Amino acid sequence: MNKNWTFGRKLAFGFAVSSTFLIAIGVAAYWSIYVLIGTASSVNHTQKVLEHVTALVSQMKDAETGQRGYLLTGDPAYLEPFQAAATGTPTVLAEMRSLTVDNPGQQARIGQAEALVTAKFNELKRTIDLRKSGHADEAMKIVLSGEGKKVMDSLRAVTEQISREERDLLSKREADADATSSSAKMTIVVGTVLCLLFVIAAGFTITRSLTDRLGMAVGHVQSSSAELQAAATQQASGAREQASAMSEISTTISELGVTSRQIAESAQRVAQIAEQTAGAARSGEGTVERGQESIAGIRRQTDLVVSHMLDLGRKSQEIGAVLDIVSELAEQTNILAINATIEASGAGEAGRRFAVVAEEIRKLADRVAASTKGIRIQIDDVRGAVNTTVMATESGAKAVDLGARQFAEVALSFKQISDLVSTTTEAVREIELSTKQQATAADQVRIAVSDVAQTTQETEASSTQTLQTASQLAGLSMDLRRLVHPQAV
Template sequence: MNKNWTFGRKLAFGFAVSSTFLVGIGVAAYWSIYMLVATATSVTHTQRVLEHVTGLLSQMKDAETGQRGFLLTGEPSYLEPFQAASAGATIVLAELRTLTADNPNQQARISQAEALTAAKFSELKRTIELRRAGRADEAIKIVLSGEGKKVMDTLRAVCEQISREERELLSKREAEADATASTAKMTILGGTALCLLFVIAAGFTITGSLTDRLGMAVGHVQSSSAELQAAATQQASGAREQANAMSEISTTISELGVTSRQIAESAQRVAQIAEQTALSARNGESTVEKGQESIAGIRRQTDLVVSHMLDLGRKSQEIGAVLDIVSELAEQTNILAINATIEASGAGEAGRRFAVVAEEIRKLADRVAGATKGIRIQIDDVRSAVNTTVMTTEGGAKAVDLGARQFADVALAFKQIADLVNTTTEAVREIELSTKQQATAADQVRIAVSDVAQATQETETSSTQTLQTASQLAGLSMDLRRLVHPQAV
């Protein structure tokens, strides 16, 4: 490391080398993890192939079990394992072919397994068909011939070859995973150790260089800080007195400006409220006018209802007169029917039919008289209801007239309120304008004084900060001296 390098360059160099070590360790760790994941995926793939090979043999055993049960009993229910195995074996073989698509040797063995599986199922189906046809002896002969056993033995051998190669691949991949893990551990541990050694060496080197340079600078800082502290003390004392005086003046003018703005804001709010009140009064006046129009309409409708009710009363009286005539005719008809009955009874056998007709006429006259009485009662009820309605409607009309007069009074009051609110609004606006002018003048004075006060405060602040900086600088120089040369303190 060059001695003429600055402190920042030395730190940058140390961080750059440390970061390079860390990046190398990270890349090695990432590559190792990637290889472990790939190896784990391959191991899982191999295990799936082994599971499918075992599943194929299991399916074939189930098929043989179903076939033997059917040959012995003849019950179709024993064929369920055979049927399930027939469909399942095809699926397992297809998945095996997909899983070993990258291995030509395994593809060839799977082709053999497919042919053997087809031959076995053909033999099983042939014996099942013979048993269904009632030729059980022939089916058993085929089983005893050992043809199916040879096929199964060959299939087991092929499956064993497939499993053996997959187990070899599994062992190889597990060995690769172990080797990759070991390499990753060594790389990470070695890189970490080198990185720590370099950081420690760089730390010692940079610390020694920094100590020498700081020792020379501390002396200059101590002498300069003492001079600066004395000058800052005098400047801060004078600036503090001037700042206190200007602060009092600025505070007084600020309070005056705040009071003026509050008065202006209050006047503005009063003006807004007065305008809203005037608007509400005008709206109320419009609403009252609409109410008067609605009451006039109600009055017209009431008069029309009274007129219809009076017409209904007159018509009910006319109906009553007609009912009187009908009742009188019914009584006369009844009397004539009675006389006719008496005359018919005196006429003997010849007047009997006439007596029957007269009796029916009398009954009809009685019904007419009864109906007439019922109608008269209903007409009287209608007449009474009409009279009550007319009286009630007239009372409502009087109430409507009274409401109309009251609405007129309310409308007059709203007009007076609107006039008063307009006058108040104009007065408040004049107050608002005057107050705004006063607030503007106060703001101008306040701004001028505030500028002077701000300049004074800035001077005081600058002096105080200079004094604080000088004090801090003196303390810092002592601290640096303690750090660099503890025995010199």
């Protein structure tokens, strides 16, 4: 900063630069939030695609289940899942194509899935029509030929490729979101530190500059005071000749003495009130500090709430993983049950194979039970995290109440200060009245001083020197005033 700048300009410069830092930090934070919102939208879009893929596979399984139930029993009620799948599958495929319109690779895979779905429905419809026409054996032969299983395996492979592509996109978008969040945090932290360092440096510089300039002015004042003292010594000889006139002045001085005593009493009252005001201000300062401690407590509680909520999110993800395992086991159990039923219809040697299938079903049931137990454990953990979060939130509320009470005390303290200031104003008015009385006495002093005019001529030379010194003091006073109020000069 320029050394010739006024104190006000230096302060304005410091505030301007600090505000610039704050604006830059705010813009960076806003941009990071905007990018995070966009990334979250992309993640949600990917989740929708994955949900539609799961729905497609599930509907195809329902269709196959309905077909095999009808082939085994001949009951048309088993065809309801088949009919529902036939109606819902085209809608799911259309939504998948709409969601991935910007991804040529996914569009190609969806086309493959459509062809496989059409082929599977053709195979299912053909067997159903044969069963309706009374050719159940031919329908079972088609089922046992493995044609439908090959189509389903191919469809699963295609849907797995679609899911893998979306999961890769999901991982990439989540990584982008983490990177953006980290960048925003770093920008805010670094900007805040730089702003704080600048404010500290500016404060130190301004304080040092003001101290130096005031020090120089005080030095000049001291020099001028020495010259005034020398001039006063020269005027002492003329004071002897003024002794006769001072007798008249003494009476007036007595009146001034009475008035001065009144001023002294008022000043004493002002001093007492000032002490009380200072005490109230100190009390207010202590209250503010306690309020700050309460706010710090609120922040710690808030951080604890955030930590537990993150823990709750992780537990929820683990529950999702366990549910995926349960879904997979349920799917395999269903298929094995249907195959076991088909094998049982053959009787004879096929009965042995039925035993093998039954054993597989038992194993899968064990896995389902184990997964269910894992779900129960995870749910208990989630409940514990939720309870902890509730407790932390209650503690935060208590801290807020404490902070509110502290600031209420601050308001009361400043009310006391206001009352004391009013009393001080009254004392100042009394001082003003006493000053008017002194003005009347000063007129009497002026009459007496006229008798001293002849002696004043003898002190003219020293008065000239005193005037010059006074002019220097006036200039220094202007400098000091310019440091604080440049426009008032």
